[in-house]
Amino acid sequence: MLTLLAVIIGFLYASSIYMFLRRSIVKLVLGIVFLSHATNLLLFVTGGLRSGEPAFTAEDGTVDLAAVSDPLPQALILTAIVIGLGITAFSLVLVYRFHQETGTVDLDEMAEQDKP
């Protein structure tokens, strides 16, 4: 199962890199989304894979460490997901405004415009 997840993670990273290397700035934003997905999944895998053992204490508050999945990566990912939403929204709006001001979404054209 780990191997399968590893392949997924690798593919997500590859997708993100591929999108980064495109000229369209919208694709760059999609690349960022891919990157955060890939990284979230990577963090998740480092916590160990356990089925049906969510990170909750028993009713009396005790914890059987052997029967509980690692809560820390989950906590990290949880905030990362929400922040990812904020970042994606911000970059999309930035792209939109940029297009409004410059009339292009082509990074190469922006680079040309930028040159003295």
Added chain:
Amino acid sequence: MRSEILKIAALHLKPLLLSLSLILLIRGHNEPGGGFVGGLMAGTAYVLYGMAFGAEKTRQLCMVKPFLLIGLGLLFALVSGLLALLLTGGAIMEGIWFSIPVYGDFAFKLGSPLLFDSGVYLLVAGMLMLVMLSIMEEG
């Protein structure tokens, strides 16, 4: 060209989603849920409403401005962090708890983490409303 079905759905889903979001917030400490997901759900209720009725109407509907929500959220989180410092002289962000006896052994425990989580909830909801409504208004 706003769909009537969406309008009716939004109208009825909004209170449902809002109450669900509150439930998620309150039970989040012991069961799945919490401020982040609760806030997202509350925000979604307004986003849905906005999609159905338009940004302007949604803004009128909101009793509080999104900026106020964001500010309150930060304030709640900060206050909950400072509570321990001010009340018991503990470290910043140390949880403090009040036990409210309800019946017999059963007591309802209320603590600063809930205040913190409410802050998260308000902030996330406010953020979603602010962002989504602003984008919708771009027309």
Added chain:
Amino acid sequence: MKLAYLLIILYALAFAAPFVNLYLRKYSGWILAALPILVFGYLLSQVPAVSAGTVYAEEYAWIPQLNVNLRFQLDGLSLLFAMLITGIGGLILIYAGYYMRSYEKTGRFFSYLIFFMASMLGLVLSTNLIGLFVFWELTSVSSFLLIGFKHEKPEARDAALQALLITGLGGLALLAGFVLMSIPYGTFELTVMIANPDLLTGHRLFIPALILILAGAFTKSAIFPFHFWLPGAMQAPSPVSAFLHSATMVKAGVFLLARLNPLMDGSEIWFYSLSVFGATTMFVGAWLSIAQTDIKKILAYTTVSAMGTLVLLIGTNTTYSMNAFLIFLLVHAFYKATLFMMAGNIEKKTGTREIEQLGNLRAYMPIATGIMLLALLSMSGLPPMLGFIGKELIYEAKVNAPGAAPFILAMGFLANTFMVFVSIRLALDIFWGKEVRFTQKPFEPDISLLTGPAILVLISLFLGLFPDIIEKSVVTSALRAISPDTEPVDLKIWHGFNLVLLLSAITILTGVMLYLYKTKTIAFARMVNLRYFRTRFSKRFFDFIGLFLHLTKKKTAFVQHGYHRFYLMTIFIATSVLVWYMIAKVPFTHIQLESLRTVPLFYIAVAALIIMSAIATLTAQSRLIAFISIGLVSFGISVIFITFSGVDLAITMIMVETLMVILGAMVVYHLPKYLNYSGKSSRVRDAMIALAFGSFMTVLVIKTGAAPPQDKVSDFFSLNSYPLAHGKNIVNVILVDFRALDTMGEITVLAIAAIGIYALLKVKLKPGE
């Protein structure tokens, strides 16, 4: 009194100088000079003790772990230099107080000058090589500020930059040399090294260290072929030239050579290289001074010549040469400071320092004429000045030079002849000769402008008449520091008729002869310069700098091309290559890849969903499809979360993804057509890069999975979730209690993002803003 206090006092004065200048502008020169002169007085009071053999030393820990400490030592050599620095420095401050009145920002000037003086004092007092280096660099930096003081003039900026680059590069070489020197000893303490010189001279790093140190000292002292920065530095105001080129800056290199002499004593190469470079510089400097017409340029080239002489004298390494070194050091400091100050006075009072536009000044400024003549007598080595004794000793040293005596003697004879010629020219062409029409009528320089030069020539005259004073006071103890085996020589103004006196007489006669045929001499010098010395070192230097800048620009344009994706490509390719190299180098054998057959079909379906959706995103022809398919990727991921116990994650992910798709749909609506900008070949290339990167991530994940982490911090959170934080949802407890401060930061980021979006959308610039 601690030596460190002297430095602290002077540095404090440097910072106080602008304020003194602001409130007491009229007397600032005299007031600021008071402290250096007091320091000089203190040093003078130490002369008896030091000449009796006392060595004051004190050490301050700086980085003791690296054997880097500040150690100050007052022995004969450092006392001699320290007295020159503070004494002449004080006189120059008095001079500058009046001279700089027509300038702006004089407060800054005094600050630089005193800062320079303090650094120079620190340099001569330090015996820890790192401390010495730091002061060395401080003098380079402050001399840069001083030379470029008239920074509105491009020539002054160029000259300052040139001086800084040359002395700065030399400084770096020097540091490298010091580090090499410290290797055999394991310490930077010079006194420790001198106690055991064979350890260095026998070490295999000796030659590299020697070359680097000579590079440092030669650049600082303007020794050929680094001599060209010094005439350029004449762009500085006259007080600066008078200070830097008489007693300080250029003498720093000579000081270092003298300081290191006891350490290098056993090395033939040391003496040979000093002799060769010294003799060459002595000749070249004197020769180049002939054809100059600018008084300060003439003086600059004679300074170059004098530095060559000093280096040569150390290299000759005989009793006479070591004595001559010390005497000539003093002689040169006295007359050169005077001459530079007088050159400044002449320029101030006539508006020019071109020798051909001057004449008959004796009628306007008799006192100045007298001072200048005495200084020139000293420079040409005529009695009764100290210069005469210096020159006699130098001749004595050259006559007795071992090895290449005839060569050195010939060089020295020519250099001295040119020196005599130049002195006569300076005296007669400026103060006698034809009456010239001046744009402003010259008159006697003011008392502040004459005090310094007058005191210096009088000392020079006095010491020329009673030379045994210096011999007893400073020469003996200084000799102990630079060449312990050398006996002091009896200094007399009259040596009797001998070979040396004959040489002196011939020198002076030849000089007079040259002057009688002045026009021809100068024309000949110019002709030779044009034909054989065509290489303009200074111009070559700036050509080199220009070439360097040009190449840098090329390189920057190449590396900083402005194309975002090529920057990223560089990073990704480099990372992939490095990580793949490491993976290939450290093979992992203990990991067994599970067979796909053991994985339930459900998971394979989820994986297929994710990968297919990702491919759909990559190849989508419309943005809407792209956003929807990336949403599908997220749903696939939330399925993974929920199957592996990430309940909260899954809910949040689904919420976020829903919103993300809505958001994407709303925004892309406003964007132009989704285009494929790149061609097929570049897409294939990018896909290769992406797969190379992604595949090593896969390998890394498998490798990490094989080694489960130990001592997990999360166990603490799990165990204490309920007892400490009364929560059963451990993830939530971490978020709102254990790591609440982190969450606080994260929601602040969210708030900032929201406000940023709002600002982007709502705050729009009006056209033209």
